[in-house]
Amino acid sequence: MEVPMKTLWKGHANPRVGLGMILAAVCAALFFTACPFSESPETEIPDLSGYWFAENISVPSESGPVSGRGLAIIENGSIKFLSFNLQGDQLAGMRGTYTNDEDTMTVQVAATYDNQNWIAETSTDVIPYTLVNNVLTMDIPGPGDSTITVPFTKIAAPVRPTAWSGNWSGTWGDNVGTVAGTLQDNGSFMFSFDFGNDQTIDFSQAGFWQVFSFSNTYYWLVNITYQEIDSVSGDVDYYGLTTLTLTSDRHGIIETPGGNLDLTKQ
Numbered sequence: 001m002e003v004p005m006k007t008l009w010k011g012h013a014n015p016r017v018g019l020g021m022i023l024a025a026v027c028a029a030l031f032f033t034a035c036p037f038s039e040s041p042e043t044e045i046p047d048l049s050g051y052w053f054a055e056n057i058s059v060p061s062e063s064g065p066v067s068g069r070g071l072a073i074i075e076n077g078s079i080k081f082l083s084f085n086l087q088g089d090q091l092a093g094m095r096g097t098y099t100n101d102e103d104t105m106t107v108q109v110a111a112t113y114d115n116q117n118w119i120a121e122t123s124t125d126v127i128p129y130t131l132v133n134n135v136l137t138m139d140i141p142g143p144g145d146s147t148i149t150v151p152f153t154k155i156a157a158p159v160r161p162t163a164w165s166g167n168w169s170g171t172w173g174d175n176v177g178t179v180a181g182t183l184q185d186n187g188s189f190m191f192s193f194d195f196g197n198d199q200t201i202d203f204s205q206a207g208f209w210q211v212f213s214f215s216n217t218y219y220w221l222v223n224i225t226y227q228e229i230d231s232v233s234g235d236v237d238y239y240g241l242t243t244l245t246l247t248s249d250r251h252g253i254i255e256t257p258g259g260n261l262d263l264t265k266q
Contacts, residue, residue, distance in 0.1 A: 043102045046131045048074050052152035053214050059083050059091050066091060069241060072152055079107060087257040088242035093118070105129050105138065116236045158210030158221055160187060163246055167266040173259015183209055189222065203229040211244070220244045220254055
């Protein structure tokens, strides 16, 4: 069921221009020493598994480039690219499986992201890449014949800090009303919003949450899987990425596109 779009995070329609709508990463080179006569050069296929984050990327759109952030999740032969604007809304995405040799990744695309849901879309993308230390660079095909190169830095896998687990209440930006939410140790979360008797929209969102850090900044990664707006409910599947700060044992601030969640632990 299609759900109205007043949400904590919202998906944005994604023109289908291929993988270049999504992300890309930083560059480096692998060098090989020529072996004499019949000896074959030995190459090592890099292990690309892990979480890779790009703090500042440019995402193509119909209205022009959009500044944002990118995240690549590579594990167990699967790969997922996600991109977000600086406010935290998901802009684009791709997921599928991959194989790689020493400098090329072949991605079997299974789905691309389009306006709060993933759409089955089968294709194959061959992506040159280089890996130097903890920086992965992918030259991803963009619109037309363009190529987009964006740096990804390897980060520690996200966690669910105990300090953030529990029941919270507070306010949301300049909205009149209250917020109540629960962040579970098992990764699930739910927030509900009551905007008061003079407001026409109340809603709730639920899904899964994680926290990772990069350059001394903490990021809240959420996967929204369900939302309800004025008793109209539906399953969705999109992500949000924003910053968060724990100012004390019982007080925290989560930035969202609609204003800060100013929360007190109950």
